[in-house]
Amino acid sequence: MSAVINLLNLKGGVGKTVSSINIAYSLAECGNKVLIADTDAQGNIATSMGVNGNELSITLADILSEAIDKDVSIKRITEAVISVGKVDILPSNSMLAGLDFKLMNAFGRETILKSITDKLRDTYDYIIIDCPPSLGLMVINALVASDYTLIPVEAHYLCFESLKIMLDTINMVKLKLNPKLEVAGIFLTMYQSRTSLSKGIKEMVNRTYGNSVKVFDDSIPYSVKAAEQTLYGKSIIELYPKHPISTAYKNISKELMKYGK
Ligand SMILES: Nc1ncnc2c1ncn2[C@@H]1O[C@H](COP(=O)(O)OP(=O)(O)O)[C@@H](O)[C@H]1O
Ligand SMILES: [Mg+2]
16 A cells, blocks of 8 residues: 655645655655656646656546546556656646646546546555645645645745645545545745744744644755756756755655655
8 A cells, every 4th residue: 555645835836846756756765666646737747857748648637537537447547657767757748737627527526536546556655746836626636635745835935824725725625525634744945044034934834833733854955956857857866865955855755654655
């Protein structure tokens, strides 16, 4: 059995995709078999891993579309899976955006992604779901398919309102649709330890949510190296294994492994 973990934040550009990839690679380096499922129509998982999403003949969008109408076999699902070094990806591209309407009118519309990821649980130790920056049906599907939610929060700009909306949504999904769902924790991204802004935001998150939700001690430092991932199509863990970004992602992943599979 595997653990399914989604990375969620309603804001774009906070480091969901970079975190999904580097946590996946950290887990894989510890001997786990890991899949990243991209539920964002921007298709950044493929792009960041050096795969041209627009040249893919089959993506998660096709599999989701088929799963709306019928039971999709594991053989068919794996046709969309690509191996990128130590991890596998279930990529997306802009085709996913066109699926919203079909999903909206589907029977069991909140459980379509779950019907796919559940079939992959025996194959993988961890399935990481990279979420889009919105609270649409795709995010609800990701929450219903998951055991845990991880929330990356940007240390430059804190939106308590959106954190509250996210935690309320997670609770609502837990209550109505997926009683197994837990918040694995919040971690800070783009953290600049010398600035009082970063420190202040971490303190505020700890003060406001620390009693009810785990706030990871490790924060992901701000570094232009993070952007090089897209340039070279490789995770930061592989490009710069000793970089403080890699160390922080490895530490967070080790903590995640305590939650088990
Ligand atoms: N730790 C970091 N330091 C500096 N830049 C980062 C860091 N993490 C991510 N970035 C950059 O921020 C941008 C948004 O990151 P991304 O992971 O795509 O966010 P999201 O998936 O939440 O939209 C990208 O250009 C990425 O290279
Ligand atoms: Mg993203």
